[in-house]
Amino acid sequence: MRPVADRDSAEWWRRTAAGEFVLQRCDSCATPRFPTRAYCHRCRTREWHWEPVAPAGRVESWIVSHQPFLAGVSEPYTVVMVRLDEAPECVMYGNWRGAEPPVAGLPVRACFRKVDEELSLIDWRPLG
Amino acid sequence: MGGFRDRTAVAGVGYTRFSKDSGVSTLTLACEAVLAALDDAGLTADDVDGIATHRVGDSAAPALVGPALGIHEPSWYLDQFGGGSVSHSVVGQAALAVAAGVAETVVCYRAINARSEFRMGGTGRGLPVSPEVQYQAPYGYFAPPQQYAMFARAHMSRYGTRPEHFGALAVVQRANAAKNPRALMRTPITLDDYLASRWIAEPFRLLDCCLETDGACALVVTSAERAADLRRPPVLISAAAWGGGDSFLSGGRADTTVTSAAELAPRLYRQAGIGPADVDVAEIYDCFTYSVIVQLEDYGFCAKGEGGPYVASGAVAPGGELPVNTHGGFLSEGYVHGVNHIAEAVSQLRGDAGERQVAGAEVALSTAQPGYILPATSALILRKG
Numbered sequence: 200m201r202p203v204a205d206r207d208s209a210e211w212w213r214r215t216a217a218g219e220f221v222l223q224r225c226d227s228c229a230t231p232r233f234p235t236r237a238y239c240h241r242c243r244t245r246e247w248h249w250e251p252v253a254p255a256g257r258v259e260s261w262i263v264s265h266q267p268f269l270a271g272v273s274e275p276y277t278v279v280m281v282r283l284d285e286a287p288e289c290v291m292y293g294n295w296r297g298a299e300p301p302v303a304g305l306p307v308r309a310c311f312r313k314v315d316e317e318l319s320l321i322d323w324r325p326l327g
Numbered sequence: 328m329g330g331f332r333d334r335t336a337v338a339g340v341g342y343t344r345f346s347k348d349s350g351v352s353t354l355t356l357a358c359e360a361v362l363a364a365l366d367d368a369g370l371t372a373d374d375v376d377g378i379a380t381h382r383v384g385d386s387a388a389p390a391l392v393g394p395a396l397g398i399h400e401p402s403w404y405l406d407q408f409g410g411g412s413v414s415h416s417v418v419g420q421a422a423l424a425v426a427a428g429v430a431e432t433v434v435c436y437r438a439i440n441a442r443s444e445f446r447m448g449g450t451g452r453g454l455p456v457s458p459e460v461q462y463q464a465p466y467g468y469f470a471p472p473q474q475y476a477m478f479a480r481a482h483m484s485r486y487g488t489r490p491e492h493f494g495a496l497a498v499v500q501r502a503n504a505a506k507n508p509r510a511l512m513r514t515p516i517t518l519d520d521y522l523a524s525r526w527i528a529e530p531f532r533l534l535d536c537c538l539e540t541d542g543a544c545a546l547v548v549t550s551a552e553r554a555a556d557l558r559r560p561p562v563l564i565s566a567a568a569w570g571g572g573d574s575f576l577s578g579g580r581a582d583t584t585v586t587s588a589a590e591l592a593p594r595l596y597r598q599a600g601i602g603p604a605d606v607d608v609a610e611i612y613d614c615f616t617y618s619v620i621v622q623l624e625d626y627g628f629c630a631k632g633e634g635g636p637y638v639a640s641g642a643v644a645p646g647g648e649l650p651v652n653t654h655g656g657f658l659s660e661g662y663v664h665g666v667n668h669i670a671e672a673v674s675q676l677r678g679d680a681g682e683r684q685v686a687g688a689e690v691a692l693s694t695a696q697p698g699y700i701l702p703a704t705s706a707l708i709l710r711k712g
Contacts, residue, residue, distance in 0.1 A: 200469075202461035212461075234462055259583060260481035263529035268470045275526075278468040280477055280583075288581060294466050303484030320465050 200269065201318065208235045210249075216319045218311055220254040222286055223247045231286035254309035255326065256281040259290055261301040279323050281307055296324040330598050331426040336554035336561040336712060337418070339368025339547035340670040345511050345661035348443040349541035354387035357438035358395055360543035364434060368547045369558030372396040377433030377548075379405035379421050381413045381664070385445040386438050403430040411612055411696030412587075414665025415705035419567025421548040431549060437666040438543035446539050457701070471614060471700065472536050476528040478699055479617035481583040483530060485632065490530065492635030493616040494521035496651075497534045497658055499644045500613070504655025506682040511538055512659040535616045537657030544666040546673070554712065561712035562676045565690070566599035569705035572698055584632075587698025588625035591706060596627075599690075599708040603627040606708075607688040608675050609649055610668035612696050613656040619643075622697050623651075626706075650685045669693045669707060676711045 204212045211234075214221050223232045225239040226246040238245050261279040277295035295301055296310055306326040311319045341363025343349070343356050357380070365371055375398050378389040387395075389404040403424045407413050414437070421433040439445070463469055468477075482488045498518055504510035516534065524533040554561035572587030596602050603626060611619045611626075620634035628649055629637040637643070643651035654660045654671035661667060672691035674680045689711045698704035 200464045200467070202465045204461060205458055207458065208461060234459060260477045260484065262468075262473055262476040262480060262531075263526070264467060264473055265526040266470075266472070266528060268473070269467050272467065276467055278466050278473065278477070280481075290583075292463050292466050292468055303481070322466075 207237055211235045212318070214249065215311070215321065216317055218319070219251060220309055220321075221249045221251050222283075222289065224250040231289060233286065233289040233291065252283065252285040256283040256291070256307055258301045258303055258305045258307055260303065261295065263300075277301065279307070281323055291321060293320070293322045296322045299325075330566070331422055332565055332598060332600065333563045333710065334551055335422040335425045335548055335564045336551045337546050337564065337669070337673045337709065338549050338554040338557045338561060339364040339366070339370065339559060340673050341365070341367055341545045342509060342667070342670065343543045345509060345540050345542040345663075347541060349440055352387070353385070353438040353440055353543070354391055354395060356440070356541070356543035357387045357392045357436050357545070360438060360545035361392065361396060361434045361436050364545035364547050367559060370432060370547065372398055374432045375434055376401050377403040377421060377424055377430030379407070379417050379433055379435045380437060381407040381409050381417050382437070383408065383410050392436070401430070403433065409703070411614060411665050412698055412701060412703045413569065413695065413705055414612075415567065415669065415693060415695040415707050416569035418546060418548060418564070418669060418707060419569055419705060422564045422567050425548055425550055431553070433548045434545055435548060435666070436543060436545035437664045439664060440541045441662055441664075442539040442541050470528075472531055473528045474700055475615040475617055476531040478583055478621070479615070480530050482617065482621060485584055486635070488620065488635035490522065491518060492620065492639050493535050494518045495639040496616045496619055496643065497521050499638075500652050500656045500658045503645070503653050503683055504659030507654050507660055510655045510660040511540065512655070531615060534658070537614050537662045538659070540661035540663065542661055542663055544663040544670050546666065546669060551712065560677045562673045563710045563712045564707060565601070565710045566595050566708040567705075568595040568598060570594070570703070572702045572704070584621065586621055586625050587702050587704040588622050588694065588706070591704055592626045595706050595708060599710075601690060601708065605690050606649065606692045607690050608653060608672065608685045609651050609692040610653070610656070610672045610694070611651055611692070612665060612668065612694050613652055613658050614696060616658070618697060618699075619651065622694055625697060626692065626694065645683070645685070653680065653683045653685060665695050672707070672709050676709055
């Protein structure tokens with residue numbers, strides 16, 4: 200299912216497609232934020248910049264989806280929720296690319312999955 | 328801080344039959360439930376001056392239901408956008424309208440063909456219009472059972488909550504449903520049946536998930552004074568709270584094992600002037616087994632992390648310290664998006680719940696989806712009049 204970007208997020212998706220792993224960082228109070236938003240939820244200002252962060256985190260949780268919610272997908276697949284090392288307030292989702300099932304707290308690294316020239320998705324695999 | 332404590336009441340409840348295919352429109356379901364609730368209260372549509380619902384673009388609007396029942400000039404209505412999280416705010420807002428004198432008799436309804444027309448689980452329904460969806464759906468993650476399974480797993484990892492804890496709740500609720508003639512699923516189940524049910528999204532099995540139901544349920548809200556003169560014993564609205572809380576999706580909430588209910592609960596209890604120990608029966612939003620376990624913690628019935636063992640101890644079963652989901656809940660009675668929980672609480676406080684009656688029930692808590700998907704939730708405390 201292709202993401203439907205909005206006006207706040209389009210640039211994040213463009214940068215992700217270019218292989219950048221970035222978050223917004225508030226110019227005023229340095230709070231990192233993801234998903235992308237115009238305003239800082241902490242200090243309510245709207246000056247910010249893109250900042251590359253380590254594409255690394257820890258598994259917060261995961262599911263193995265069996266019910267065929269997606270048309271044409273009948274095999275179970277694993278979705279992980281990852282808390283980012285350099286922005287612990289932020290979580291990202293992605294599919295799991297490890298040989299073994301995830302466990303809570305496992306250190307993981309992002310891997311880009313190129314769909315086409317305009318879209319890359321972010322999956323996760325165990326660190327190391 | 329008493330607010331509108333005990334100034335308004337639920338004077339009537341009405342249901343349609345619950346099924347997998349109602350064969351009728353949501354407008355027809357709404358009319359049927361509203362008329363049944365009015366009849367229960369000893370009123371007619373001519374007495375109604377307020378109409379309220381919540382919906383997600385899947386059901387008949389108050390502006391349709393009013394004219395369809397010959398209610399041509401309501402003085403107040405509410406067409407609340409939202410899912411289960413706002414379900415109890417509709418009754419709260421009706422109570423506010425009555426307490427403020429804007430309306431005298433409000434009907435609150437929820438009418439859904441959630442199985443035959445608009446399945447909450449996904450089929451036949453577009454993705455929710457919410458900016459978060461773009462970061463989740465590309466990974467095949469968008470359906471409520473998946474989202475709740477993710478949080479359930481976090482709770483299991485952190486606190487050692489086990490499948491047997493989820494299963495214990497499913498077994499209790501099914502046993503309750505067996506005593507409820509309205510319930511869709513009345514055949515008792517065992518823990519082994521639970522454990523053998525197929526995976527939906529691990530850690531959730533089929534028997535962790537609510538039913539998808541066609542049906543409607545309606546309530547009549549009026550002043551406490553007026554309710555005292557109507558046909559049925561009045562049930563007072565002691566507290567109604569709704570609100571937000573932070574979203575972990577925007578960085579404001581770090582702990583995935585705590586819901587917005589934890590922020591709302593103190594305000595709710597304060598408004599009613601009671602605490603969790605005073606609650607005799609609780610109808611807790613059970614879109615999934617885990618949503619009950621986390622709310623038992625967040626509404627203060629047990630410590631954080633103890634929800635699973637609390638359920639498995641038998642505390643929530645009939646005769647336990649806090650009977651929960653006495654109608655069978657969404658898991659076994661049917662899924663009417665929160666309103667059937669309120670209706671069951673009313674029935675328990677009137678003392679007309681038949682075989683499933685909690686002896687001496689005087690105070691009930693009824694809750695909404697606790698705010699995991701969007702940071703909103705709502706709840707009511709009701710009291711025997």
